[in-house]
Each structure stands twice: as C-alpha cells, then as structure tokens.
Amino acid sequence: MKVDGKHFRSIWRERDGWSVGAIDQRRLPHEFVIARLTSCEDAAVAIRDMLVRGAPLIGATAAYGMALAMREDSSDAGLKRAYETLIVARPTAINLKWALDEMRATLAPIDPLERAEAAYARADEIVEQDVEINRGIAANGLQLIEAIAAKKPGETVNVLTHCNAGWLATVDWGTATAPIYLAHERGIKIHVWVDETRPRNQGASLTAWELGHHGVPHTVIPDNTGGHLMQHRMVDLAIVGTDRVAANGDVCNKIGTYLKALAAHDNGVPFYVALPSPTIDFAVNDGIKDIPIEQRSGVEVTDMTGRTADGRLETVRIVPEGSPVANYAFDVTPARLVTGLITERGVLKPDRASLAAAFPERIAAAAE
Numbered sequence: 001m002k003v004d005g006k007h008f009r010s011i012w013r014e015r016d017g018w019s020v021g022a023i024d025q026r027r028l029p030h031e032f033v034i035a036r037l038t039s040c041e042d043a044a045v046a047i048r049d050m051l052v053r054g055a056p057l058i059g060a061t062a063a064y065g066m067a068l069a070m071r072e073d074s075s076d077a078g079l080k081r082a083y084e085t086l087i088v089a090r091p092t093a094i095n096l097k098w099a100l101d102e103m104r105a106t107l108a109p110i111d112p113l114e115r116a117e118a119a120y121a122r123a124d125e126i127v128e129q130d131v132e133i134n135r136g137i138a139a140n141g142l143q144l145i146e147a148i149a150a151k152k153p154g155e156t157v158n159v160l161t162h163c164n165a166g167w168l169a170t171v172d173w174g175t176a177t178a179p180i181y182l183a184h185e186r187g188i189k190i191h192v193w194v195d196e197t198r199p200r201n202q203g204a205s206l207t208a209w210e211l212g213h214h215g216v217p218h219t220v221i222p223d224n225t226g227g228h229l230m231q232h233r234m235v236d237l238a239i240v241g242t243d244r245v246a247a248n249g250d251v252c253n254k255i256g257t258y259l260k261a262l263a264a265h266d267n268g269v270p271f272y273v274a275l276p277s278p279t280i281d282f283a284v285n286d287g288i289k290d291i292p293i294e295q296r297s298g299v300e301v302t303d304m305t306g307r308t309a310d311g312r313l314e315t316v317r318i319v320p321e322g323s324p325v326a327n328y329a330f331d332v333t334p335a336r337l338v339t340g341l342i343t344e345r346g347v348l349k350p351d352r353a354s355l356a357a358a359f360p361e362r363i364a365a366a367a368e
Ligand SMILES: CSC[C@@H](O)[C@@H](O)C(=O)COP(=O)(O)O
Pocket: 053, 054, 055, 056, 093, 162, 163, 164, 165, 166, 169, 170, 174, 175, 176, 202, 240, 241, 242, 243, 253, 254, 329
C-alpha cells in the first residue's frame, strides 16, 4: 500500500539479495524508519520487540529468519537451532509456527549445501502467498461491504476495526483492511472507526497512519467508544483480524476484541473476522481454554510515548508509582459472537464443519 504516494510492503529482500528490510513499526507514526535484518537473531528480536508485528508478518519474518540462519549454518543442528530461536519469539500468533513448520518441511529433507538457496525461495513464496491470500480476502469481504452500500445508496458505509490488521500486519493489503482498501478503490463511500487499542495503540499509531497515507477516511476513537457508536447505528459492520482461530471457530485477537464482539452482538451489528488460512490452528479445539495468551511488560500500561508540541519524542508515566498492572495482550471471542470468517476461500460460518470443508488439506496436515 502507499506511503507518501510510493508503494511499500512491510518486509522485503534487500537489493543485496540476502538481507531483509522491514519497516520499524515501533517508530510509527512519528518516524518512518527502515530496519535491516542480517541474522536469525535479528529476526527473532524484531518479532519479540515488535519491530514487526501482526500475525502474518510475524510468520513472514520468521521465514526470512530461517533463510538468514541457513546462510550462517545450514547443518541439521543449525536448522534445529534456528527453529528453536524463532519459535519462542512470541506465543500467540500461530502463523509463527506455521511458517517455521513450512520452512522446516522444505529444508530438512535436502542437502545442507542447498538449504540456504531453498530457504530464500520458500520464504519468498510465503511472502507472495500472503499477498495473494489477502487479495482473496479483499474480494470476498468486498461483497459484504457492497451489500451494505446497496441498502443505503449514496450514504457512507461505516466499518469499525480494532488493533492493526492492516498492511503493516501482513506483507501487503492487510486482512481486516483488505476489503476496505478494495471498496475505497472501487469508489464506495467508506469510513473506518479506528479503535486506539491500548496499551500499545496499534490502532491510533498504525491503522490510522496507513489509512491516512492511502487516503481512506477514518476517525480514531478511544477503545471504549464502540458500544456507544453501535447503539446509535453509527457502525454498519465490524471487521477485525486474528492471531489464531481454533478449529471450533473461536477467534483470538488483540485484547478488547471480545468486548467489541459483545457490543456488536447486543446491537445487531455484523461482526466479521478476516483471516488467512495459516491463522487457523486445527490442533486447538477450544480457543478459550487452549490458545496461549501473551502477557507483556507492565511498562506498556504504565507509560505512554508521544510527540511533544516542540517535536520531541517523550515517554511519560500515567499510572501511580507502585500500582500493580496487568497486560494481557490478547483475548478470545467465542465463535457464537462471530458473524462470519472472511477467508481467501470465501466467507465461512465460524464452526468446525465450515472450516474443515474449506481447508481439508490443513486438517490432514494437522493430523500427521
Ligand atoms: C492481520 S493481523 C491480525 C492480528 O495479528 C492483529 O489483529 C493483532 O492482534 C496484532 O497484535 P500485535 O500484538 O500488534 O502483534
């Protein structure tokens, strides 16, 4: 998508052919800085410290991390070490494990001398596949937006989203934002309510930034505002992303998603989740019981960073010294609150049978 009129992806292979470029998302929206990853350790730290974040981008970064590792040591021990270094970088997004398993399945059976080249080729494929999948999500989600637009000719379609499931969270297009960008391109009048998404403010800092650069009308709202807007018919539909969908259709996403789903349910607002198939975890049958929820540093809750009036970046404390804080990074929305799952293979019911029918090859792989 566009930054100052120029097309960017969130991650790419640099011109040297081996190092990896990525937008440093910790610096947005204040500074546009490109980081260069040159080792497996760099990739692991980029994921852990959230230089890159968002489930599909975490997977893509891990894939390149494996490729970087194979340049250094392509032995069986090197492959194992790279997998083990990357898998622990963050716990909740299943795309990390999916990408690492894909890489290992490609690399383990081949001669170590061929592994580096094969690793870059497979990582490039994973990256291109992500973009293709998101185009599919865009086309399928567009139909939902078109249906709403047809019911209110000439009026704006209002979409609420939470966190950043935009192009910054993927390689390009985003998941939740993909149908929004396509609708905007097609000339549908669309406006996005952007939840700020405390404590890291991915909505205020990232979603607002990318929508703004792409010219999509949007308004940033404090996290607690969605229910009020829904009561006043100011939201036509909600579309969010996800870090892991359980086989039963339960959806794990950024903390606060569940409360939005409850408010949507109470107000009859359709609540959709957009996801690429690598985000489905057929090994987890009950999302609430079995998806691991990341707990992050309390500093993300106690402190906030922003730009001062005279242009400096400054961090300030907003919680009394000594008050304990809790920082659960994700929650699980039960399938019963989800209207539909927007995937590259269509809009599915959030249940086991629909997921299994749409992605039979993933079920087979999970059973192996
Ligand atoms: C297409 S991204 C889907 C999710 O990964 C996204 O909604 C989200 O919760 C990201 O969380 P983050 O902690 O910023 O990695």
